[in-house]
Amino acid sequence: MTQQMTALATVITPEELLEHWQGHRRLTRKVIEAYPETELFTFSVGGMRPFSELVLEMINMGNPGIDGIVSGQWPAWGAQETKSAPQTKEALLYMWDELTEKLNRLWPEIKPERFHEVDLAFGQWEGTIQFLLFYFIDNEIHHRAQGFVYLRALGIEPPAFWDRS
Template sequence: METLHNETTISLAQLLAHWQGHRGLTRRVIDAFPEDQLFSHTIGGMRTFKELTMELNSMGATGAHGIATGEWKELNKLPGAAELDVNPKTKEGILRLWDWSTDYINNVWPQVHPTRLQETDKAYGQWEGPVWWLLYYFIDNEVHHRGQGYVYLRSLGIEPPPFWDR
């Protein structure tokens, strides 16, 4: 009998909870922005927070889909996404897309096989590495861009949500 050796020290459910904790916090950062500043405020040549959140929106559901299925699709090509506004012009639209992506992640995540994290894949045809590394990249990228959002909010005189409250 062949025994499956699994070196995972954290469960898939724990990884999902960790990722969704970050997503929930990032959502609160988006929501803290005044509508006009979300689309226009920049410092030092950085992109607007709308642009940063759209990058994150383009990677959340599609990243979870890729991890679960090995298929790296564009956001509007995911199942159930045909009617999505993938270029929202309002904060409400950004949050609606964020919430859709959050739900999509939760729904596709049960398809992830535990051994999948140890496989090598090439996300979006450009980033090759172990699937666990790709997932960490998605989370790290979100934390990085959320940090930019914190700087923007503070420069606008707005207290951002506590970073530890995930």
């Protein structure tokens, strides 16, 4: 009874939060796929970064991010950027899918009390783990929406925002 009441009084469970993130990530993957090969790496509006660079930022946040969330060990922000960036849509999608599997694999290692521990992400952003996780997800929604506008400006219909399948 107590356990059931606790579950019922929870806003979102860890499993639901992972599904929330992976649902958004499935949509972002569809947006990457919707791009023509060249424009993915070159096109932008208003002097902003091309979509490939925004996607790389999502990966460079989430990939060391999930390690930091599980272990408390964070590399400095930007440390990933010394690695060579993918030059093709296929290579970018490969990195994307690797992170999808990594998130599913490591997520169960996040201890329940961890979500309210305060940490210094990437050596510079302080917040509770739940705050940092929502920051990663919201940053992805924000930059993906830029990608939607670029697609429209290219005359390409983006995938539906509500479709997380």
